[in-house]
Amino acid sequence: MSTRRLRPVLAATALVAALGLTACGNGLESSGSASTGLSGSPSETSSADPSASPSTSSTGSRPSSSATSTGGSSPTTSSGSGASTTSTSSTGRVGRCPIGSLDVGVRSPSGGAxxxxxxxLISFRNTGSRSCVLDGFPGVSFVGEGDGTQLGAAAERTGTARTVTLAPGRSTTSLLQVADAGNYPQRSCAPTTADGFRVYPPGSTEAAFVEQSVQACQGSTGGSPQLVVSSVGTSG
Structure with missing residues (x-):
């Protein structure tokens, strides 16, 4: 592990450019393996209630403290397996995916360390009975202390915003870069073990908690973000 400071935004942008931005319906296609301290096992959860503690099980657990959402942006259009931009409802429009109709999880891509x-990869799966839209960037932050307390700053955005329409049972992903806490001066970073991530689907004011043990800076990172997130419709 490098102990020198890095510029995660540039690293994430380079990774996205190299791997290509596509709407993910059922995974990604790349080689290698992601490593450096995070489990590759998916943690799935969804929540419409930000009042519960993340110390409960990963499925159905919720954060208690609010976080700054980075969701919402003027999108471009993208489509892929299980995702389209043409489906309509009885009103002639496809509505935004509500938090209650989404399973939100985190998994490691097959390459990209x-x-x-x-x-x-932050995954969003439509568990509802109707097609729905995800539009732009999710909001992501570390949470900890067993009660949903936000640790450090929310994720910064990179890349172009996209719009994905999810048919029932289909999913899309957003690429998340997590810089190692060891990259930052220990005194200012004040590293601690996070309980996981608070994830706001794009445009949502309600969040899901995804359990994931990872070292997070609860203090300052000196302007170099520890978390950088891409739009939905992005795969590694």
């Missing part, structure tokens, strides 16, 4: 960082 870089020195000093780990890359993860």
């Amino acid at each position: 870089a020195a000093g960082s780990t890359y993860l």
